[in-house]
Amino acid sequence: MAELFLFEKQTQQNLKKDRMAAKPATTSTTYSPIDPIHKTRPPIFSNSDVDWLRPDSRSFHQCRPAFFRTGAVNSAAGSAYAEFGNTKVIVSVFGPRESKKAMMYSDIGRLNCNVSYTTFATPVRGQGSDHKEFSSMLHKALEGAIILETFPKTTVDVFALVLESGGSDLPVVISCASVALADAGIMMYDLVASVSVSCLGKNLLIDPVSEEESSQDGSLMIACMPSRYEVTQLTVTGEWSTPNFNEAMQLCLDASAKLGKIMRSCLKEAASDVQE
Numbered sequence: 001m002a003e004l005f006l007f008e009k010q011t012q013q014n015l016k017k018d019r020m021a022a023k024p025a026t027t028s029t030t031y032s033p034i035d036p037i038h039k040t041r042p043p044i045f046s047n048s049d050v051d052w053l054r055p056d057s058r059s060f061h062q063c064r065p066a067f068f069r070t071g072a073v074n075s076a077a078g079s080a081y082a083e084f085g086n087t088k089v090i091v092s093v094f095g096p097r098e099s100k101k102a103m104m105y106s107d108i109g110r111l112n113c114n115v116s117y118t119t120f121a122t123p124v125r126g127q128g129s130d131h132k133e134f135s136s137m138l139h140k141a142l143e144g145a146i147i148l149e150t151f152p153k154t155t156v157d158v159f160a161l162v163l164e165s166g167g168s169d170l171p172v173v174i175s176c177a178s179v180a181l182a183d184a185g186i187m188m189y190d191l192v193a194s195v196s197v198s199c200l201g202k203n204l205l206i207d208p209v210s211e212e213e214s215s216q217d218g219s220l221m222i223a224c225m226p227s228r229y230e231v232t233q234l235t236v237t238g239e240w241s242t243p244n245f246n247e248a249m250q251l252c253l254d255a256s257a258k259l260g261k262i263m264r265s266c267l268k269e270a271a272s273d274v275q276e
Contacts, residue, residue, distance in 0.1 A: 055211050056085060063195070063207040063255055068176070068266035070183040078184020080266075082176035085209065086166025089173050091180040096154035109151035113139040115160045115173055122165050134160075134170050141174045141194065141223035141233035147187040156186060167209035171196045174223050174233070179263050183270065190225035191263050192232055193256040197221075197248040199238060204248050206255060220245070222252040226260035229253075 058064070064085035073079035076092035083089075099110060115134035138160065146156075158181070160173045171194035178192040198208040198216035205212055213219070218238020224231045240248070 080180040088164040093184040095156040096151035108148040144232040193259040194223040
């Protein structure tokens with residue numbers, strides 16, 4: 001817990017400086033699962049179904065601009081900062097380090113995950129706390145992608161801090177944590193990219209913001225390894241028709257593949273900066 005305290009303290013002190021030192025906003029990328037020029041499938045709704053606009057004026061199948069930056073926390077083995085619209089997350093990775101003696105022997109490594117919110121993350125001040133459900137889901141999403149056999153008898157700790165909650169918090173946390181693990185040099189089968197879709201009536205909205213999540217009829221979140229086309233985490237809430245569910249699955253997978261390319265681009269740029 002000492003690392004978590006130091007991590008949050010340093011984050012709050014250095015966030016303004018880190019944002020000023022970050023790359024220009026032009027490095028952010030807006031991506032859509034469906035190519036607007038070469039659509040592979042017809043839209044799931046007709047113009048007569050569209051009687052309102054999304055809060056940020058995006059189309060139903062357009063994701064928010066995605067921005068990643070590594071090296072956000074100097075004291076960590078690896079770290080990353082992610083910004084998707086108003087959702088801002090920072091993740092710090094510590095280890096591998098020797099597991100506690102009280103723990104049973106294991107010939108594979110262990111992964112510990114913790115997701116917490118700052119006191120200023122939501123409009124209602126003073127509600128920052130650990131999110132046990134998100135911590136468990138983050139663990140499940142990452143565990144299948146990490147080659148645990150490469151660090152036996154040791155533990156890797158992943159601390160995620162939501163600086164501002166703007167919707168789709170968990171998918172952003174998962175994607176950011178994957179970049180932070182890669183920055184820490186943790187061996188992985190592939191990066192883990194995560195995207196969610198909300199169902200509002202007949203319409204599917206990808207990468208929903210808070211206002212859309214609060215009025216959704218159902219949600220679907222996928223965390224996957226794009227290069228291997230393998231799903232590591234699937235979460236579904238609400239009632240879904242089979243056509244809508246299949247369409248939402250494909251939207252998430254297509255968007256995750258494009259998000260994975262953005263994540264790799266960030267890591268390649270960071271590696272190039274180190275070499276220079």
